[in-house]
Amino acid sequence: MAKVLKTKDKILNAAERLFAEQGFEHTSLRQITGIADVNLASVNYHFGSKKALIQAVMERYHSAFMPELDIRLVELEAKGVTSTEQVLNCFIEPLLSLQRINPNGTSIYLSLLGHAYSEIQGHLRRFTMQNFGHVVQRFLACVQQANPHLTLSTLFWRLHFTLGATVFVQVSGQALSEIAEADFGEQASAQDMIAKLIPFLAAGIAAPV
Amino acid sequence: MAKVLKTKDKILNAAERLFAEQGFEHTSLRQITGIADVNLASVNYHFGSKKALIQAVMERYHSAFMPELDIRLVELEAKGVTSTEQVLNCFIEPLLSLQRINPNGTSIYLSLLGHAYSEIQGHLRRFTMQNFGHVVQRFLACVQQANPHLTLSTLFWRLHFTLGATVFVQVSGQALSEIAEADFGEQASAQDMIAKLIPFLAAGIAAPV
DNA sequence: GTTTAAATTAAACGACTGTTTTAATCGGTC
DNA sequence: GACCGATTAAAACAGTCGTTTAATTTAAAC
Structure with a gap:
């Protein structure tokens, strides 16, 4: 009984698929409502705006x-961080658990994240940091604990390199997979x-200056 | 005598500045011609289309x-590649030499590259590979020579992580620099x-599996 | 069955995009 | 000075976008 x-x-299902595939800006509401087989105006009726749909x-x-x-991260912090790879490994299970939302949940989420950061979606960044800023902070603290030899500045840059590598691969993910x-x-x-990705990033973050 | x-x-000067700052798609011809102080139609007159302007x-x-x-890369190949960092260092001088085109040439070029890869600019990718595909091939060969312990598949992925980290940081470069x-x-x-960037990437590429 | 709010629909709005058209102007040649 | 191709200019074109309006249908409560 489906x-x-x-x-x-x-709308949400059609939107998440198209957003992940094409990015937010390349996806029009008409595409979304076309696939979802609903009326165009219903997006603004149920969500208010495209921005709000993206956030939803x-x-x-x-x-x-x-x-x-x-x-x-809390668990790891308690027992003490000794390696960068430990920190990154904390991401694996939570990412894979997203398959309960959708069989492709893991790659969809990473794709969405990728597009959120490579497109200029300031409202999304603000939205994320407001709601989950403390998780980001904790992650940063863990990485720092794993790499006490690095200055905060070096860490700052390397974490953004990390984000970049992750994000980019997810955005180009489908094309790369095919190649x-x-x-x-x-x-x-x-x-x-x-x-x-993880061994690459861990080695990069922990690299000597 | 200016x-x-x-x-x-x-047009070219205004376009390269705006493209680097905002990306290709977020930059309209009206913005470009406005800053360049020329007529809107002159872009299509001199370049034919926006695509052609981007390529120019x-x-x-x-x-x-x-x-x-x-x-x-040819020099390095001849004397033998021994480390990944050697290969990456080949990029430094050519990148810095771009300041002869424009005082900000280096960051402009990297920004442009970033946007070219994070936006879906298929025509640019094809254009680049057609004209400079052999350089990409040589780069790949050098990295492989520096890391004979890695499979081609591993190398493939790590080079794309590398590209991602580089590209992302350039695209978000201005915002990151300010932070x-x-x-x-x-x-x-x-x-x-x-x-x-280089120590991070070199360590990542050469990381143990 | 009537009432009332929620949900859906079709259509239009206004703003923006890249491109094209048509006419006016500029620069150099005879 | 008259000609002529190259360049510039203003305006309109055709298309897309997110959003809004107003009318209609649906569904639940009484």
């Missing part, structure tokens, strides 16, 4: 991911990509 | 940078950013 989705959920799509994932991440599959015959799931 | 610029050059802006930098990079200056009192020039 549940009949209400208009609001049909993100929040569904944020609110599932962030608390999970925070739990693991990788053609060239190396390997299908790269979101999980595989994370596994490949 | 040389009076012809319309075509006024990129080519000015590509044609200055790519041959310089190639020279250094860094506020928090750590350091002004981060394009040169500084490259110097911070």
Whole structure:
């Protein structure tokens, strides 16, 4: 008995798919309502604006991911951080748990994050930091504890390099996966990509100056 | 005797500045012609289309940078590559030499590259690979020579992480620099950013699996 | 069955985009 | 000075976008 989705959920589902595939700005409300098979005006009726729709799509994932991440960071902080890789590993399970929202939840969330940061979505950044800024702070503290030899400035830059590498790969993820599959015959799931990413990032963050 | 610029050059200069600051898609022809103080229609008259203008802006930098990079990669290849950092260092001088085109040439070029890859500019990617694909190939060969312990697949992914980190930081460069200056009192020039980036990337690429 | 609010629909709005058209002007040549 | 191609100028074009309006339908409460 496939549940009949209400208009609001049909919009959210269509939007998250298109946003992840094409980014926020390249996706028009007409595309979304076309796929969702609802009227154009219903987006503004149910969500108020496109901005608000974007935030609603993100929040569904944020609110599932962030608390999970925070739990693991707190645990790690308590028992003491000894390596950068430890910190990054805290991301794995929370990311994979997003598959409960959607079978492709992990890559969708990462894609959305990627587009949120590569497009100029100031309102999203503010929105995220307001709601989950403390998680970001805790993450930073953990990385710092793992790398006491690095100055705050160096850490600042390296974390942004980290963010950049992650984000970019997710945005170009589909295209890259196709190339990788053609060239190396390997299908790269979101999980595989994370596994490949972590050693790279950990080594980069902890690199000597 | 400040040389009076012809319309075509006024457009190119205004376009490269705005493209670097805002990206290609967020920059309208009306913005460009407004700053350049020329008529809107002159863009299509002199360049044919916005796409063609984008390529013209990129080519000015590509044609200055790519041959310089190639020279250094060939030299390095001849004397034998022993470390990843060696390969990345080949980028420094060619990047800095772009300041002859424009005092901010280095960061403008990197910004343009960033936007070219984070926006979906398929035509630019094709254009670049057609003209300078051999340089990319040589770069790949050098990295491979420096890291014989890595599989081609691992290398493929790590180079894209590398690209991502570089690109992202350049796109968000201005915003990040401002934060860094506020928090750590350091002004981060394009040169500084490259110097911070290379150890991070080199360690990431060469990391153990 | 009537009432009332919620939800859906079709249509238009106003603002923006890249591009094209048509006419006016500029610069150099005979 | 008259000609002529190259350049500039103002205006309109055709398309897309997010949003709003006003009318209609649906669904639940009484």
